[in-house]
Amino acid sequence: MIEFNEFSFRYREGAEPVVRDITLSIPDGCFVGITGAAGSGKSTLTYAINGIIPHCYPGDFYGSVTVEGCDTVDTSLTDLSRLVGSVCQDIDSQMVSTVVEDEILYGLENFAVPREEIPARVDEALASMGIADLRDRTIDSLSGGQKQKVAVASVLALHPKVLVLDEPTAELDPASSVTVFDLLARYAREHGTTVVVVEQKIALLSDYADMLVIVDEGRIRFADTPDAVLAHSEELLALGVNVPRSTTLMNALSAQGLYAGPTVRNVAGAAAALKEVLA
Amino acid sequence: MAKFLEYVPGESFLHRMNPCVKLIGAVLIAIACFVTSNLVFLLILLAAALVMAASCGLGRETAGLCKAVFAFSLILAVVILLTTPHGMPLVPLPWGYIGTGSLLAALTVVVRLMAAAIPLFLVFYVTKMNDLTNAAVKQLHVPYKYAFTFTSTVHFIPVFMNDMAGIMEAQTARGVEFDGSFAKKVRLMIPLCVPLLVSSVRKTNSAAIAAEVRGFNLRTRTSGYKDYPLHGEDFIAIAVCALVLAVAIALAVVG
Numbered sequence A: 001m002i003e004f005n006e007f008s009f010r011y012r013e014g015a016e017p018v019v020r021d022i023t024l025s026i027p028d029g030c031f032v033g034i035t036g037a038a039g040s041g042k043s044t045l046t047y048a049i050n051g052i053i054p055h056c057y058p059g060d061f062y063g064s065v066t067v068e069g070c071d072t073v074d075t076s077l078t079d080l081s082r083l084v085g086s087v088c089q090d091i092d093s094q095m096v097s098t099v100v101e102d103e104i105l106y107g108l109e110n111f112a113v114p115r116e117e118i119p120a121r122v123d124e125a126l127a128s129m130g131i132a133d134l135r136d137r138t139i140d141s142l143s144g145g146q147k148q149k150v151a152v153a154s155v156l157a158l159h160p161k162v163l164v165l166d167e168p169t170a171e172l173d174p175a176s177s178v179t180v181f182d183l184l185a186r187y188a189r190e191h192g193t194t195v196v197v198v199e200q201k202i203a204l205l206s207d208y209a210d211m212l213v214i215v216d217e218g219r220i221r222f223a224d225t226p227d228a229v230l231a232h233s234e235e236l237l238a239l240g241v242n243v244p245r246s247t248t249l250m251n252a253l254s255a256q257g258l259y260a261g262p263t264v265r266n267v268a269g270a271a272a273a274l275k276e277v278l279a
Numbered sequence B: 001m002a003k004f005l006e007y008v009p010g011e012s013f014l015h016r017m018n019p020c021v022k023l024i025g026a027v028l029i030a031i032a033c034f035v036t037s038n039l040v041f042l043l044i045l046l047a048a049a050l051v052m053a054a055s056c057g058l059g060r061e062t063a064g065l066c067k068a069v070f071a072f073s074l075i076l077a078v079v080i081l082l083t084t085p086h087g088m089p090l091v092p093l094p095w096g097y098i099g100t101g102s103l104l105a106a107l108t109v110v111v112r113l114m115a116a117a118i119p120l121f122l123v124f125y126v127t128k129m130n131d132l133t134n135a136a137v138k139q140l141h142v143p144y145k146y147a148f149t150f151t152s153t154v155h156f157i158p159v160f161m162n163d164m165a166g167i168m169e170a171q172t173a174r175g176v177e178f179d180g181s182f183a184k185k186v187r188l189m190i191p192l193c194v195p196l197l198v199s200s201v202r203k204t205n206s207a208a209i210a211a212e213v214r215g216f217n218l219r220t221r222t223s224g225y226k227d228y229p230l231h232g233e234d235f236i237a238i239a240v241c242a243l244v245l246a247v248a249i250a251l252a253v254v255g
Helices: A042-050 A077-083 A100-110 A115-128 A144-156 A174-191 A202-208 A226-230 A233-238 A245-255 A267-278 B019-035 B039-055 B059-083 B100-126 B129-139 B144-173 B182-212 B232-254
Strands: A002-011 A019-026 A031-036 A059-067 A084-087 A162-166 A194-198 A211-216 A219-224 B089-093 B096-099
Touching: A002 A042, A019 A042, A019 A059, A019 A211, A019 A219, A031 A042, A031 A202, A042 A059, A042 A084, A042 A162, A042 A194, A042 A211, A077 A084, A077 B182, A084 A144, A100 A115, A100 A144, A100 B129, A115 A144, A115 A174, A144 A162, A144 A174, A162 A174, A174 A194, A174 A202, A202 A211, A202 A226, A211 A226, A219 A226, A226 A233, A233 A245, A245 A267, B019 B039, B019 B100, B019 B129, B019 B232, B039 B059, B039 B100, B039 B232, B059 B096, B059 B100, B089 B100, B096 B100, B100 B129, B129 B144, B144 B182
Parallel strands: A031 A194, A031 A211, A084 A162, A162 A194
Antiparallel strands: A002 A019, A002 A059, A211 A219, B089 B096
Protein backbone atom coordinates (compact mmCIF):
# COMPACT_ATOMS: atom_id res chain seq x y z
CA MET A 1 0.00 0.00 0.00
CA ILE A 2 1.28 3.45 -0.94
CA GLU A 3 -0.23 6.36 0.91
CA PHE A 4 0.14 10.07 0.29
CA ASN A 5 -1.20 12.08 3.19
CA GLU A 6 -1.49 15.85 2.65
CA PHE A 7 1.83 15.70 0.81
CA SER A 8 3.38 18.90 -0.52
CA PHE A 9 6.91 19.49 -1.71
CA ARG A 10 8.95 22.49 -2.71
CA TYR A 11 12.40 21.93 -4.24
CA ARG A 12 15.10 23.90 -2.42
CA GLU A 13 15.80 26.03 -5.48
CA GLY A 14 12.09 26.53 -6.33
CA ALA A 15 9.92 29.40 -5.21
CA GLU A 16 6.63 27.48 -5.09
CA PRO A 17 5.71 23.90 -4.13
CA VAL A 18 5.76 21.61 -7.15
CA VAL A 19 3.09 19.35 -5.68
CA ARG A 20 0.63 20.30 -2.97
CA ASP A 21 -2.01 18.70 -0.77
CA ILE A 22 -1.71 15.27 -2.34
CA THR A 23 -3.81 12.66 -0.59
CA LEU A 24 -3.98 9.34 -2.34
CA SER A 25 -4.08 5.64 -1.47
CA ILE A 26 -2.75 3.06 -3.88
CA PRO A 27 -3.72 -0.50 -2.90
CA ASP A 28 -1.31 -3.44 -3.27
CA GLY A 29 -1.16 -4.89 -6.75
CA CYS A 30 -2.77 -1.84 -8.33
CA PHE A 31 -1.61 -0.59 -11.75
CA VAL A 32 -1.65 3.19 -11.54
CA GLY A 33 -1.11 5.59 -14.41
CA ILE A 34 -0.14 9.17 -13.67
CA THR A 35 -0.47 11.75 -16.39
CA GLY A 36 -0.79 15.48 -16.83
CA ALA A 37 0.71 18.39 -18.71
CA ALA A 38 4.48 18.95 -18.74
CA GLY A 39 5.70 20.43 -15.45
CA SER A 40 2.56 19.41 -13.58
CA GLY A 41 4.49 17.46 -10.93
CA LYS A 42 4.08 13.89 -12.21
CA SER A 43 7.74 12.92 -11.81
CA THR A 44 7.86 14.52 -8.36
CA LEU A 45 5.15 12.11 -7.24
CA THR A 46 7.27 9.15 -8.34
CA TYR A 47 10.33 10.64 -6.59
CA ALA A 48 8.27 10.80 -3.42
CA ILE A 49 7.48 7.08 -3.69
CA ASN A 50 11.02 5.85 -4.34
CA GLY A 51 12.57 8.23 -1.79
CA ILE A 52 14.58 10.33 -4.23
CA ILE A 53 12.60 13.09 -2.52
CA PRO A 54 13.77 14.11 0.04
CA HIS A 55 16.95 11.96 0.13
CA CYS A 56 18.51 13.16 -3.15
CA TYR A 57 16.60 16.35 -3.93
CA PRO A 58 16.24 18.28 -0.69
CA GLY A 59 13.48 20.79 -0.11
CA ASP A 60 10.46 21.50 2.05
CA PHE A 61 8.51 18.28 2.60
CA TYR A 62 5.05 18.53 4.16
CA GLY A 63 2.66 15.72 5.05
CA SER A 64 3.78 12.11 4.67
CA VAL A 65 4.32 9.41 2.11
CA THR A 66 4.42 5.77 3.20
CA VAL A 67 5.29 2.71 1.15
CA GLU A 68 4.38 -0.64 2.69
CA GLY A 69 4.17 1.16 6.02
CA CYS A 70 7.64 2.76 5.71
CA ASP A 71 7.73 6.53 5.93
CA THR A 72 9.86 7.66 2.99
CA VAL A 73 11.45 10.45 5.04
CA ASP A 74 12.53 8.25 7.95
CA THR A 75 13.53 5.27 5.82
CA SER A 76 16.91 5.43 4.06
CA LEU A 77 17.03 5.45 0.29
CA THR A 78 18.82 2.11 0.33
CA ASP A 79 16.13 0.50 2.50
CA LEU A 80 13.41 1.97 0.31
CA SER A 81 15.10 0.62 -2.77
CA ARG A 82 14.55 -2.89 -1.37
CA LEU A 83 10.82 -2.25 -1.70
CA VAL A 84 10.62 0.06 -4.69
CA GLY A 85 12.21 -0.61 -8.06
CA SER A 86 12.67 2.52 -10.14
CA VAL A 87 13.17 3.12 -13.83
CA CYS A 88 14.29 6.68 -14.46
CA GLN A 89 13.42 8.88 -17.41
CA ASP A 90 17.02 9.16 -18.62
CA ILE A 91 17.78 5.57 -19.57
CA ASP A 92 21.37 6.21 -20.74
CA SER A 93 22.29 7.60 -17.33
CA GLN A 94 20.76 4.62 -15.60
CA MET A 95 23.02 2.13 -17.38
CA VAL A 96 26.08 1.26 -15.33
CA SER A 97 27.37 -1.67 -17.38
CA THR A 98 28.61 -2.31 -20.86
CA VAL A 99 26.74 -5.59 -21.42
CA VAL A 100 23.05 -6.43 -20.89
CA GLU A 101 23.69 -9.40 -18.57
CA ASP A 102 25.94 -7.29 -16.33
CA GLU A 103 23.27 -4.60 -16.15
CA ILE A 104 20.78 -7.15 -14.81
CA LEU A 105 23.40 -8.52 -12.41
CA TYR A 106 24.24 -5.11 -10.94
CA GLY A 107 21.26 -4.79 -8.60
CA LEU A 108 21.27 -8.49 -7.72
CA GLU A 109 24.90 -8.26 -6.62
CA ASN A 110 24.27 -5.11 -4.58
CA PHE A 111 21.30 -6.58 -2.76
CA ALA A 112 23.30 -9.74 -2.02
CA VAL A 113 20.83 -12.10 -3.66
CA PRO A 114 22.10 -15.66 -2.94
CA ARG A 115 24.44 -16.83 -5.69
CA GLU A 116 22.38 -19.92 -6.50
CA GLU A 117 19.30 -17.74 -7.13
CA ILE A 118 21.02 -15.28 -9.45
CA PRO A 119 21.02 -17.25 -12.74
CA ALA A 120 17.29 -17.96 -12.47
CA ARG A 121 16.55 -14.31 -11.62
CA VAL A 122 18.52 -13.08 -14.62
CA ASP A 123 16.79 -15.57 -16.94
CA GLU A 124 13.37 -14.64 -15.56
CA ALA A 125 13.93 -10.88 -15.86
CA LEU A 126 15.17 -11.17 -19.44
CA ALA A 127 12.28 -13.46 -20.37
CA SER A 128 9.75 -11.17 -18.65
CA MET A 129 10.71 -8.33 -20.97
CA GLY A 130 11.18 -10.60 -24.00
CA ILE A 131 14.86 -9.76 -24.40
CA ALA A 132 16.55 -13.10 -23.69
CA ASP A 133 18.29 -12.83 -27.07
CA LEU A 134 19.96 -9.55 -26.03
CA ARG A 135 21.76 -11.11 -23.06
CA ASP A 136 25.30 -10.81 -24.44
CA ARG A 137 24.79 -7.61 -26.43
CA THR A 138 26.62 -4.43 -25.49
CA ILE A 139 24.33 -1.70 -24.19
CA ASP A 140 25.69 0.70 -26.78
CA SER A 141 24.52 -1.52 -29.63
CA LEU A 142 20.88 -1.45 -28.47
CA SER A 143 18.10 0.75 -29.78
CA GLY A 144 16.32 3.18 -27.45
CA GLY A 145 13.42 0.75 -27.05
CA GLN A 146 15.70 -2.17 -26.25
CA LYS A 147 17.50 -0.07 -23.64
CA GLN A 148 14.14 0.74 -22.04
CA LYS A 149 13.37 -2.97 -21.82
CA VAL A 150 16.80 -3.70 -20.31
CA ALA A 151 16.28 -0.96 -17.73
CA VAL A 152 12.91 -2.42 -16.75
CA ALA A 153 14.29 -5.98 -16.70
CA SER A 154 17.19 -4.93 -14.44
CA VAL A 155 14.65 -3.68 -11.91
CA LEU A 156 12.25 -6.63 -12.29
CA ALA A 157 15.13 -8.97 -11.41
CA LEU A 158 15.10 -7.47 -7.92
CA HIS A 159 11.48 -8.58 -7.37
CA PRO A 160 10.35 -5.22 -6.01
CA LYS A 161 6.99 -4.94 -4.29
CA VAL A 162 6.45 -1.61 -6.00
CA LEU A 163 7.59 -0.66 -9.48
CA VAL A 164 7.89 3.02 -10.37
CA LEU A 165 8.47 3.96 -13.99
CA ASP A 166 8.92 7.47 -15.31
CA GLU A 167 7.86 7.59 -18.97
CA PRO A 168 9.07 4.08 -19.83
CA THR A 169 7.88 4.32 -23.42
CA ALA A 170 9.27 7.79 -24.16
CA GLU A 171 11.62 6.45 -26.82
CA LEU A 172 9.32 3.76 -28.18
CA ASP A 173 7.08 3.58 -31.21
CA PRO A 174 3.37 2.81 -30.56
CA ALA A 175 3.73 -0.94 -31.20
CA SER A 176 6.73 -1.28 -28.86
CA SER A 177 4.93 0.82 -26.23
CA VAL A 178 2.04 -1.63 -26.25
CA THR A 179 4.51 -4.53 -25.97
CA VAL A 180 6.21 -2.98 -22.93
CA PHE A 181 2.86 -2.33 -21.22
CA ASP A 182 1.69 -5.87 -22.03
CA LEU A 183 4.83 -7.31 -20.45
CA LEU A 184 4.61 -5.00 -17.44
CA ALA A 185 0.94 -5.76 -16.82
CA ARG A 186 1.52 -9.50 -17.09
CA TYR A 187 4.49 -9.36 -14.73
CA ALA A 188 2.55 -7.26 -12.21
CA ARG A 189 -0.40 -9.69 -12.34
CA GLU A 190 1.78 -12.75 -11.87
CA HIS A 191 3.83 -11.26 -9.01
CA GLY A 192 1.22 -9.04 -7.32
CA THR A 193 3.47 -6.02 -7.91
CA THR A 194 2.12 -2.51 -7.51
CA VAL A 195 2.98 -0.49 -10.61
CA VAL A 196 3.06 3.29 -10.81
CA VAL A 197 3.71 4.62 -14.30
CA VAL A 198 4.11 8.21 -15.41
CA GLU A 199 3.11 8.36 -19.04
CA GLN A 200 1.92 10.94 -21.56
CA LYS A 201 0.02 8.43 -23.71
CA ILE A 202 -3.31 8.45 -21.91
CA ALA A 203 -4.98 6.05 -24.34
CA LEU A 204 -2.29 3.49 -23.63
CA LEU A 205 -2.51 4.06 -19.88
CA SER A 206 -6.28 3.68 -19.93
CA ASP A 207 -6.02 0.23 -21.46
CA TYR A 208 -3.81 -1.10 -18.65
CA ALA A 209 -4.32 1.03 -15.54
CA ASP A 210 -6.69 0.19 -12.69
CA MET A 211 -6.44 3.79 -11.57
CA LEU A 212 -5.73 6.92 -13.58
CA VAL A 213 -4.35 9.95 -11.77
CA ILE A 214 -4.48 13.34 -13.49
CA VAL A 215 -2.12 15.93 -12.07
CA ASP A 216 -2.48 19.63 -12.80
CA GLU A 217 -0.22 22.33 -11.37
CA GLY A 218 0.87 20.06 -8.55
CA ARG A 219 -2.62 18.97 -7.49
CA ILE A 220 -4.54 15.79 -8.21
CA ARG A 221 -7.55 16.71 -10.31
CA PHE A 222 -8.83 13.19 -10.93
CA ALA A 223 -7.94 9.83 -9.38
CA ASP A 224 -10.33 7.12 -10.42
CA THR A 225 -10.84 4.28 -12.85
CA PRO A 226 -9.91 5.14 -16.46
CA ASP A 227 -13.57 5.10 -17.52
CA ALA A 228 -14.57 7.52 -14.77
CA VAL A 229 -11.66 9.86 -15.54
CA LEU A 230 -12.13 9.81 -19.32
CA ALA A 231 -15.79 10.77 -18.86
CA HIS A 232 -14.42 14.26 -18.11
CA SER A 233 -12.85 14.66 -21.54
CA GLU A 234 -13.57 18.38 -21.87
CA GLU A 235 -11.99 19.18 -18.51
CA LEU A 236 -9.03 16.97 -19.37
CA LEU A 237 -8.49 18.80 -22.66
CA ALA A 238 -8.62 22.10 -20.77
CA LEU A 239 -5.86 20.75 -18.47
CA GLY A 240 -3.67 19.95 -21.47
CA VAL A 241 -4.26 16.19 -21.31
CA ASN A 242 -4.62 14.69 -24.74
CA VAL A 243 -7.80 12.60 -24.65
CA PRO A 244 -8.45 10.10 -27.50
CA ARG A 245 -10.69 11.68 -30.12
CA SER A 246 -13.00 8.66 -30.06
CA THR A 247 -13.56 9.33 -26.33
CA THR A 248 -14.23 13.04 -26.94
CA LEU A 249 -16.71 12.20 -29.73
CA MET A 250 -18.67 9.69 -27.67
CA ASN A 251 -18.67 11.95 -24.61
CA ALA A 252 -20.10 14.74 -26.80
CA LEU A 253 -22.83 12.38 -28.02
CA SER A 254 -23.45 11.37 -24.45
CA ALA A 255 -23.83 15.04 -23.43
CA GLN A 256 -26.43 15.44 -26.20
CA GLY A 257 -28.31 12.46 -24.83
CA LEU A 258 -27.54 10.36 -27.91
CA TYR A 259 -25.37 7.77 -26.17
CA ALA A 260 -25.76 6.29 -22.71
CA GLY A 261 -23.19 3.49 -22.69
CA PRO A 262 -19.85 3.22 -20.91
CA THR A 263 -16.92 5.54 -21.70
CA VAL A 264 -15.26 4.70 -24.98
CA ARG A 265 -11.44 4.60 -25.08
CA ASN A 266 -10.55 3.73 -28.65
CA VAL A 267 -11.69 3.75 -32.27
CA ALA A 268 -12.94 0.16 -32.18
CA GLY A 269 -15.05 0.93 -29.12
CA ALA A 270 -16.40 4.08 -30.73
CA ALA A 271 -17.28 2.20 -33.93
CA ALA A 272 -19.18 -0.45 -31.97
CA ALA A 273 -20.96 2.19 -29.87
CA LEU A 274 -21.92 4.22 -32.96
CA LYS A 275 -23.36 1.12 -34.59
CA GLU A 276 -25.56 0.70 -31.54
CA VAL A 277 -26.57 4.37 -31.60
CA LEU A 278 -27.42 4.27 -35.29
CA ALA A 279 -29.24 0.95 -35.12
CA MET B 1 33.90 0.57 -35.36
CA ALA B 2 33.45 0.84 -31.57
CA LYS B 3 33.14 4.20 -29.90
CA PHE B 4 36.06 5.59 -27.96
CA LEU B 5 36.97 3.30 -25.00
CA GLU B 6 33.89 1.14 -25.42
CA TYR B 7 34.06 -2.60 -24.88
CA VAL B 8 34.25 -4.69 -28.04
CA PRO B 9 33.07 -8.29 -27.50
CA GLY B 10 35.47 -11.01 -28.59
CA GLU B 11 37.17 -14.28 -27.73
CA SER B 12 40.80 -13.30 -28.25
CA PHE B 13 43.62 -14.08 -25.84
CA LEU B 14 43.44 -10.57 -24.42
CA HIS B 15 39.66 -10.80 -23.99
CA ARG B 16 40.06 -14.00 -21.96
CA MET B 17 42.82 -12.71 -19.70
CA ASN B 18 42.17 -11.80 -16.08
CA PRO B 19 41.04 -8.13 -15.90
CA CYS B 20 43.54 -7.28 -13.14
CA VAL B 21 46.40 -8.85 -15.07
CA LYS B 22 45.43 -6.81 -18.13
CA LEU B 23 45.40 -3.62 -16.11
CA ILE B 24 48.64 -4.30 -14.23
CA GLY B 25 50.36 -5.49 -17.42
CA ALA B 26 49.35 -2.34 -19.29
CA VAL B 27 50.59 -0.14 -16.45
CA LEU B 28 53.93 -2.01 -16.32
CA ILE B 29 54.41 -1.52 -20.07
CA ALA B 30 53.50 2.16 -19.79
CA ILE B 31 56.05 2.59 -16.99
CA ALA B 32 58.65 0.75 -19.10
CA CYS B 33 58.01 3.20 -21.96
CA PHE B 34 58.72 6.16 -19.72
CA VAL B 35 61.74 4.60 -17.99
CA THR B 36 63.80 4.09 -21.14
CA SER B 37 64.69 6.38 -24.03
CA ASN B 38 66.04 3.59 -26.21
CA LEU B 39 64.26 4.17 -29.52
CA VAL B 40 64.76 0.62 -30.81
CA PHE B 41 63.29 -0.84 -27.63
CA LEU B 42 60.34 1.57 -27.82
CA LEU B 43 59.75 0.67 -31.47
CA ILE B 44 59.69 -3.01 -30.52
CA LEU B 45 57.12 -2.26 -27.78
CA LEU B 46 55.03 -0.24 -30.24
CA ALA B 47 55.13 -3.06 -32.78
CA ALA B 48 54.16 -5.57 -30.08
CA ALA B 49 51.25 -3.34 -29.00
CA LEU B 50 50.03 -3.10 -32.61
CA VAL B 51 50.27 -6.89 -33.00
CA MET B 52 48.27 -7.32 -29.76
CA ALA B 53 45.62 -4.93 -31.04
CA ALA B 54 45.43 -6.73 -34.37
CA SER B 55 45.14 -10.10 -32.59
CA CYS B 56 41.90 -8.89 -30.95
CA GLY B 57 40.49 -7.48 -34.17
CA LEU B 58 40.90 -3.93 -32.94
CA GLY B 59 43.03 -2.66 -35.81
CA ARG B 60 40.69 0.19 -36.78
CA GLU B 61 40.13 1.36 -33.21
CA THR B 62 43.89 1.31 -32.58
CA ALA B 63 44.58 3.21 -35.80
CA GLY B 64 42.14 5.90 -34.65
CA LEU B 65 43.81 6.00 -31.26
CA CYS B 66 47.28 6.21 -32.82
CA LYS B 67 46.10 9.13 -34.92
CA ALA B 68 44.86 11.00 -31.84
CA VAL B 69 47.99 10.25 -29.79
CA PHE B 70 50.18 11.15 -32.76
CA ALA B 71 48.47 14.54 -33.10
CA PHE B 72 49.01 15.23 -29.42
CA SER B 73 52.60 13.97 -29.33
CA LEU B 74 53.41 16.01 -32.44
CA ILE B 75 52.92 19.18 -30.39
CA LEU B 76 55.44 17.90 -27.84
CA ALA B 77 57.75 16.80 -30.65
CA VAL B 78 57.76 20.29 -32.18
CA VAL B 79 58.54 21.83 -28.79
CA ILE B 80 61.44 19.39 -28.35
CA LEU B 81 62.73 20.07 -31.87
CA LEU B 82 62.80 23.80 -31.21
CA THR B 83 64.22 23.67 -27.70
CA THR B 84 66.69 20.77 -27.69
CA PRO B 85 69.79 21.59 -29.77
CA HIS B 86 71.52 18.20 -29.79
CA GLY B 87 73.65 16.30 -32.30
CA MET B 88 74.82 17.43 -35.69
CA PRO B 89 73.21 20.78 -36.65
CA LEU B 90 70.70 20.45 -39.49
CA VAL B 91 68.60 23.66 -39.35
CA PRO B 92 69.97 26.83 -37.74
CA LEU B 93 67.60 28.76 -35.49
CA PRO B 94 68.00 32.29 -34.04
CA TRP B 95 68.29 30.76 -30.55
CA GLY B 96 70.12 27.54 -31.45
CA TYR B 97 69.61 24.81 -34.00
CA ILE B 98 67.69 21.66 -34.84
CA GLY B 99 70.10 18.78 -34.82
CA THR B 100 70.09 15.04 -35.39
CA GLY B 101 69.77 14.59 -31.61
CA SER B 102 66.71 16.87 -31.58
CA LEU B 103 65.07 14.76 -34.29
CA LEU B 104 65.85 11.57 -32.38
CA ALA B 105 64.44 13.01 -29.14
CA ALA B 106 61.27 14.20 -30.90
CA LEU B 107 60.79 10.81 -32.58
CA THR B 108 61.35 9.06 -29.24
CA VAL B 109 58.57 11.10 -27.62
CA VAL B 110 56.12 10.25 -30.39
CA VAL B 111 56.92 6.50 -30.30
CA ARG B 112 56.96 6.43 -26.48
CA LEU B 113 53.52 7.98 -26.12
CA MET B 114 51.99 5.69 -28.71
CA ALA B 115 53.62 2.56 -27.25
CA ALA B 116 52.47 3.50 -23.74
CA ALA B 117 48.94 4.49 -24.73
CA ILE B 118 47.93 1.52 -26.86
CA PRO B 119 48.08 -1.20 -24.12
CA LEU B 120 46.24 1.06 -21.65
CA PHE B 121 43.46 1.81 -24.10
CA LEU B 122 43.29 -1.83 -25.22
CA VAL B 123 42.41 -2.80 -21.64
CA PHE B 124 39.12 -0.90 -21.93
CA TYR B 125 38.34 -2.23 -25.40
CA VAL B 126 38.78 -5.88 -24.37
CA THR B 127 37.39 -5.81 -20.83
CA LYS B 128 33.80 -5.38 -19.67
CA MET B 129 33.54 -2.44 -17.31
CA ASN B 130 31.89 -4.58 -14.62
CA ASP B 131 34.63 -7.19 -14.84
CA LEU B 132 37.28 -4.53 -14.43
CA THR B 133 35.50 -3.04 -11.42
CA ASN B 134 34.68 -6.35 -9.75
CA ALA B 135 38.12 -7.86 -10.33
CA ALA B 136 39.82 -4.73 -8.97
CA VAL B 137 37.59 -4.89 -5.90
CA LYS B 138 37.91 -8.61 -5.31
CA GLN B 139 41.54 -9.20 -6.18
CA LEU B 140 43.30 -5.86 -5.74
CA HIS B 141 41.11 -4.91 -2.75
CA VAL B 142 40.37 -1.51 -4.24
CA PRO B 143 37.37 0.03 -2.40
CA TYR B 144 34.26 -0.40 -4.58
CA LYS B 145 33.42 3.29 -4.54
CA TYR B 146 36.79 4.20 -6.07
CA ALA B 147 36.70 1.39 -8.62
CA PHE B 148 33.13 2.28 -9.63
CA THR B 149 34.01 5.97 -9.89
CA PHE B 150 36.96 5.19 -12.14
CA THR B 151 35.09 2.85 -14.47
CA SER B 152 32.05 5.17 -14.54
CA THR B 153 34.31 8.01 -15.61
CA VAL B 154 35.59 5.90 -18.49
CA HIS B 155 32.02 4.76 -19.23
CA PHE B 156 30.82 8.35 -19.53
CA ILE B 157 33.59 9.53 -21.89
CA PRO B 158 31.81 8.21 -25.04
CA VAL B 159 28.47 9.42 -23.66
CA PHE B 160 29.80 12.95 -23.30
CA MET B 161 31.54 12.76 -26.68
CA ASN B 162 28.19 11.77 -28.14
CA ASP B 163 26.54 14.73 -26.40
CA MET B 164 29.19 17.07 -27.77
CA ALA B 165 28.65 15.70 -31.28
CA GLY B 166 24.91 16.28 -30.83
CA ILE B 167 25.44 19.87 -29.68
CA MET B 168 27.78 20.50 -32.63
CA GLU B 169 25.25 19.03 -35.06
CA ALA B 170 22.56 21.29 -33.62
CA GLN B 171 24.86 24.29 -34.05
CA THR B 172 25.74 23.23 -37.60
CA ALA B 173 22.01 23.04 -38.40
CA ARG B 174 21.78 26.64 -37.20
CA GLY B 175 24.48 27.78 -39.59
CA VAL B 176 27.71 27.44 -37.56
CA GLU B 177 30.54 26.19 -39.79
CA PHE B 178 32.99 24.03 -37.89
CA ASP B 179 35.05 23.35 -41.01
CA GLY B 180 38.26 25.26 -41.31
CA SER B 181 41.39 25.72 -39.28
CA PHE B 182 41.99 23.98 -35.97
CA ALA B 183 42.09 27.35 -34.19
CA LYS B 184 38.71 28.32 -35.66
CA LYS B 185 37.19 25.01 -34.64
CA VAL B 186 38.47 25.40 -31.06
CA ARG B 187 37.16 28.98 -30.91
CA LEU B 188 33.70 27.81 -32.02
CA MET B 189 33.71 24.84 -29.63
CA ILE B 190 34.58 26.75 -26.45
CA PRO B 191 31.07 28.28 -25.98
CA LEU B 192 29.59 24.79 -26.45
CA CYS B 193 31.40 23.60 -23.34
CA VAL B 194 28.77 25.30 -21.17
CA PRO B 195 25.76 23.26 -22.42
CA LEU B 196 27.98 20.16 -22.41
CA LEU B 197 28.95 20.82 -18.79
CA VAL B 198 25.32 21.35 -17.79
CA SER B 199 24.24 18.15 -19.51
CA SER B 200 27.22 16.24 -18.02
CA VAL B 201 26.43 17.34 -14.47
CA ARG B 202 22.77 16.40 -14.98
CA LYS B 203 23.66 12.98 -16.39
CA THR B 204 26.19 12.30 -13.64
CA ASN B 205 23.62 13.22 -11.00
CA SER B 206 21.01 10.96 -12.63
CA ALA B 207 23.53 8.13 -12.80
CA ALA B 208 24.42 8.51 -9.12
CA ILE B 209 20.74 8.43 -8.13
CA ALA B 210 20.05 5.47 -10.41
CA ALA B 211 22.95 3.55 -8.84
CA GLU B 212 21.81 4.43 -5.34
CA VAL B 213 18.24 3.22 -5.87
CA ARG B 214 19.72 -0.07 -7.05
CA GLY B 215 21.59 -0.65 -3.82
CA PHE B 216 24.97 0.94 -4.57
CA ASN B 217 25.61 1.60 -0.87
CA LEU B 218 25.08 -2.06 0.04
CA ARG B 219 27.93 -3.22 -2.15
CA THR B 220 30.76 -5.10 -0.41
CA ARG B 221 33.98 -6.69 -1.62
CA THR B 222 32.28 -10.07 -1.94
CA SER B 223 29.14 -8.80 -3.74
CA GLY B 224 30.38 -9.53 -7.26
CA TYR B 225 28.73 -12.61 -8.75
CA LYS B 226 31.53 -13.58 -11.09
CA ASP B 227 34.94 -14.91 -10.05
CA TYR B 228 38.13 -14.06 -11.85
CA PRO B 229 40.55 -16.94 -11.34
CA LEU B 230 44.15 -16.60 -12.52
CA HIS B 231 45.20 -19.05 -15.22
CA GLY B 232 48.60 -20.12 -16.48
CA GLU B 233 48.59 -17.59 -19.32
CA ASP B 234 47.86 -14.80 -16.83
CA PHE B 235 51.03 -15.63 -14.88
CA ILE B 236 53.00 -15.80 -18.13
CA ALA B 237 51.60 -12.45 -19.28
CA ILE B 238 52.43 -10.69 -16.04
CA ALA B 239 55.93 -12.24 -16.06
CA VAL B 240 56.52 -10.98 -19.61
CA CYS B 241 55.35 -7.48 -18.67
CA ALA B 242 57.61 -7.49 -15.59
CA LEU B 243 60.50 -8.63 -17.79
CA VAL B 244 59.80 -5.78 -20.23
CA LEU B 245 59.99 -3.34 -17.34
CA ALA B 246 63.19 -4.93 -16.07
CA VAL B 247 64.80 -4.63 -19.53
CA ALA B 248 63.66 -1.00 -19.76
CA ILE B 249 65.24 -0.24 -16.38
CA ALA B 250 68.44 -2.05 -17.41
CA LEU B 251 68.62 -0.07 -20.66
CA ALA B 252 68.07 3.17 -18.76
CA VAL B 253 70.86 2.31 -16.33
CA VAL B 254 73.29 1.15 -19.02
CA GLY B 255 72.55 3.79 -21.63
